[in-house]
Amino acid sequence: MATIKDIATAAGVSLATVSRVINNGPKVGDATRERVKKIMEEMGYRPNANARALVTKRSASLGVVIPEFHDPFFATLAHGIETVTRKQEVQILLSAGSIEQSTERRAIETLLEHRVEAMVVHSKALPDEEIIQFASQIPGFMLINRYIPEIANRCVWLDNEAGGQIMAEHMIKQGHSKLAVISSRYQIADPAMRLQGIRNAMAEFGLSVPDSHIEYGTPDQEGGEQAVQNLLARGIEFTGIMAYNDAMASGAMSMLQDHNLEIPGQVSVIGYDDVLLAKYCRPKLTTLRYPIEMMAARAAELALSYASGNTKTSEDTYKYTPTIVKRESVGRPPSR
Template sequence: MTTIKDVSDAAGVSQATVSRVINGTSKVSHEKKLKVEKAIRELGYKPNSIAKALASSRTGSIGVIVPELGGAFYSQVLQTIEERLRQLGYHLVVTAGSNTEQGQLDSVEFLLSRRVDALILHTQQLADDYLIALEEQGIVLVLVNRFIPELAHSCIDIDNELGGKLATQHLIEMGHHKIACITGPLHKSDARGRLQGYRKALEEAGIAFDENLVIESGFTEETGAMAMRKLLKREHEFTAIFACNDHMAFGAFEVLQECGLRIPEQISLVGFDDILFARYLTPALTTVNFPIETMSCEAVQLAIQKLHKSKHDVDFKLSPSLVVRESVKSFTPTPITTKELT
């Protein structure tokens, strides 16, 4: 199925420009207009037909895209959205867009072909221009856990930087100065925000940032375990770890146990998200609460209010909070190095 991105690539212009040519919403240079029209003809793109259908009728359904259907985080997102939509008389249509741009583009096209009334998107791979163009076509959309300045009125985001700062500050307050960080994939804005919070907490405490204590990972248990093994091979001492989501913390936890390192007696560990399983680890995981339920409810509220063109009485920026459990202990003066493990 030809998408607006295919047209923009063929014409060598932005997706927003393609949208403007299709809808005539603003002036476009004659040269760009000709390029877009040529690309549309050659690719057989049928512009705006879905958007017109959306504008002219309602189906009582809301489309939701998440990267994957498994895992505690997305399960809670979907469950909360579904429950709230049912209360409001709407039905949920879900598709997993995977963690690729093409997969998420296909998911958008699929949902629009089903003529959903609105889209709630938890996506990081879709380009800003593409999402801006969708809204310019009249498609009601809400972005969760992402912020685009041009779509500020459509974004429900959390303060990831604050969350990263809270986690790191807690470790510093417990006496830790050599703190490692396992980040998520840094092409994602939430991962960058949490890393920035880590760096800001170190800076405010007068602790030098050490790039050797930072490992980029992939927001999964497997990649968290790989990052932990990589960190242990470096000749740099640390007494605590901030893993930028709970899944990576679980992977790191397992590797530390395999290496005979006790949590929190030898290594303190903090996660992020506060998914259900975090409280059932032994010791229970100290983590940052991601307000998943609140974010999901606010996303539904915003989508419905946009559909009915009513006042957007929602909280666009949510604040995380620290959940203190048993995986952090006051610093002891014997930092762990990889030499002790060989």
């Protein structure tokens, strides 16, 4: 493989001149620049990304850690990051954390072994202390979908408690008082915060969600189906379901329809995330829009900026709030 020295020899110029051409630097005539570029092409020369990063003081790659690849939510997150890296001509190194401490830790350490100085990390399993330690070691470390006060300027996060409150308020204002919740069984902050927001909203209206009206399952369609099946098997009365995410909501709708229950005529369903699936449910799913693509793009921009030496004060924070998307799956409860 040709080296920068080979290019300089073939073009009859100095190493510094070739370096300036590679990095679009000044002080190189047009004719010389074109001659060097032509020789680079003829010899199949490819610039070293890491070496170029040292010259331009920009990160050559951005590491991304997400729980899994097949979930539409995380695919949207990755797309948001890609819109930034494509513009800045930065390579993405992608790894899965699987919401397990050892896997998340190894994913981050592997990126460090590749000398990645800019990262967007979706970690739910690692303790706060370990995340704080990584943030102190990695110049461009950004945490997405989680808030740790000690590293507030490294966190891009969603107010899940506010989301739960918005969800419940919408159902209550439609006239629902008998509400069921299907939530994620994973022991992470997101489902707990959403449930707390639901409880807060219902308390403001003099209502409550009994524990018997809450079902936990895997945060996917199968989990939603099983949760509704359990509620129906126990004879729980409800006119509305608040789901942890759109996948669980769509699974819940499928099970309700299997039991000949009309949506929203007999049971209303509201989801969370507003992934593409929500638009293609029948009926179309009312949900909370999680601006994950916007959040991911912001996290990528900050990670690359921090890795380049631009710093922010610890008082900076990047909080987002979900908004409701009204479609067809929520209506007024049936009259007796």
